Amino acid sequence: MKAYHLNEHAGAGGLVLADVSKPEPATGEVRIRVEAASLNYRDLLILDRVGQGALNGRVPLSDGAGVVDAIGAGVLQWQVGDRVAASFFRDWVSGPFRTSYVPSALGGNTMDGVLAEYVVLPATALVSVPAHLSSIEAATLPCAGVTAWHGLITRGGMGKGDTVLVQGTGGVALFGLQFAAALGARAIVISSSDEKLARAKAMGASILINYRDTPDWDVPLMKATDGEGATHVLELGGPGTYDRSLRSVASGGKIVQIGVLTGFGPKPDLARLQWENADIIGVTVGSVEHFAAMNRFLTDQAIHPIVDRIYGFDEAPEAFTYLRTGAHFGKIVVKL
Ligand SMILES: NC(=O)c1ccc[n+]([C@@H]2O[C@H](COP(=O)([O-])OP(=O)(O)OC[C@H]3O[C@@H](n4cnc5c(N)ncnc54)[C@H](OP(=O)(O)O)[C@@H]3O)[C@@H](O)[C@H]2O)c1
Structure with missing residues (x-):
């Protein structure tokens, strides 16, 4: 072979x-x-x-x-x-x-x-x-899908009425968007491309920000959420996004710590986490059990x-x- x-x-x-x-x-x-x-x-x-x-x-x-x-x-x-x-x-x-x-x-x-x-x-x-x-x-499914599932749903408890920040339009990001749309959560997508943002909108995202044109994307994010921020942050960027993720998380919200798209580096001042009574959830993909649970959801919701x-x-x-x-x-x- x-x-x-x-x-x-x-x-x-x-x-x-x-x-x-x-x-x-x-x-x-x-x-x-x-x-x-x-x-x-x-x-x-x-x-x-x-x-x-x-x-x-x-x-x-x-x-x-x-x-x-x-x-x-x-x-x-x-x-x-x-x-x-x-x-x-x-x-x-x-x-x-x-x-x-x-x-x-x-x-x-x-x-x-x-x-x-x-x-x-x-x-x-x-x-x-x-x-x-x-x-x-x-x-x-095994890495990208299970990571988004385990972080946002199993550990993060995301559901109807929540607001999730999705960073980019790669594998983990779009699973996060699909889960949010299926659960009735509001999705904010940031992307380097207006064309990709239009596709994310067609998939159910309601707040769309081009992070290349608007490097301080946490500002319009806060405005668009009436100062509330995101209850769930799918943190995929790492050092280049972490400060803005911290400024985007809602009171009592959760940062689902996953990615290193901007590299490996020191983590920022976590003081805002304390003042917002927010959590960080660290995720390394997930188990067979998580995978099977996600597959039941994909089947129920007919998600492709x-x-x-x-x-x-x-x-x-x-x-x-x-x-x-x-x-x-x-x-x-x-x-x-
Ligand atoms: N902890 C874990 O267990 C685990 C599991 C899976 C993945 N990961 C990590 O999660 C990250 C995503 O993985 P993936 O496989 O889904 O990646 P991917 O499919 O290659 O996603 C790449 C996309 O990320 C977006 N991106 C790049 N830089 C960005 C930035 N500064 N701000 C916002 N978005 C940015 C871009 O989207 P646009 O083109 O729309 O701008 C790019 O197309 C990686 O760092 C990966 O190592 C970790």
């Missing part, structure tokens, strides 16, 4: 397509014929570190969906032909997060990912694909993820290049 490997000698693309043997499922494991895999901002961060030690030779990408192709002994919950998606942390099945789950993140420096024709995973690391979704759509562009398996390096441009609206998928 074929699989992509991260390779420091592969030039700017950082990837080589390799011939490898088809993995066999051991006891408790399942083999999946991967039909689609999706990219996340994290995959660029990983690609940029490929020369550093353990990443060399790893299969990239955490997010994939496909069909069960073979099952190992003792697997009772899956059958050949079932449509499944893999959870981001192979070992975080349910309950609270443990740091011991970190090495089980797929497509990182300790665990192969899913940009391969077949992958083998424990039966416990999988969820059923909602019947209304294609494999291409399902492949967008927003797929921007689909690349063929042989075009996977180009998908990474396109992700880096930031031109996408929603998710980028590789179809196998």
Whole structure:
């Protein structure tokens, strides 16, 4: 079978397509014929570190969906032909997060990912694909969808009457917008592009701010919310957005701390959090249990993820290049 490997000698693309043997499922494991895999901002961060030690030779990408192709002994919950998606942390099945789950993140420096024709995973690391979704759509869910779900709904309790600030129009952002729209929460979207803002409006966002034209976007945000601010802030930017996120959060509101789109750096003065009696919720994706709960919601609400562009398996390096441009609206998928 074929699989992509991260390779420091592969030039700017950082990837080589390799011939490898088809993995066999051991006891408790399942083999999946991967039909689609999706990219996340994290995959660029990983690609940029490929020369550093353990990443060399790893299969990239955490997010994939496909069909069960073979099952190992003792697997009772899956059958050949079932449509499944893999959870981001192979070992975080349910309950609270443990740091011991970190090495089980797929497509990182300790665990192969899913940009391969077949992958083998424990039966416990999988969820059923909602019947209304294609494999291409399902492949967008494991990191971006579950992160937005876990942060905004499981931990953040977002619901009708709330106001969420969504930063940008990438993967996590548009899941946040779709969940807000489905729950009857008001959505504020900030984006670098008026065209993307128009698309966000069509998806249900009601307050739209171009952060390139209006770098102090927290000012119009406060005005548009009559000085109330956002009950939920989907904090995706990091150092470049954090101060304004703090100025945008409503009294008693929640900053869902997720992203590093503007890099890694010192965090700002948190005093306003205290004066607004607001909370920070730190999120690292989510568990199999979170994934399954989100899938029930997607099914109930007939939500389809927003797929921007689909690349063929042989075009996977180009998908990474396109992700880096930031031109996408929603998710980028590789179809196998
Ligand atoms: N903690 C976790 O477990 C977790 C899980 C998933 C993702 N993340 C992080 O969350 C972030 C988003 O990930 P993703 O995969 O959804 O990214 P993505 O799809 O690549 O999103 C990129 C988009 O972010 C927007 N953006 C960039 N700079 C911005 C800024 N200064 N202010 C507002 N928006 C900005 C842009 O939208 P416009 O073009 O509309 O301007 C850009 O197109 C990343 O930092 C990622 O590492 C963390």
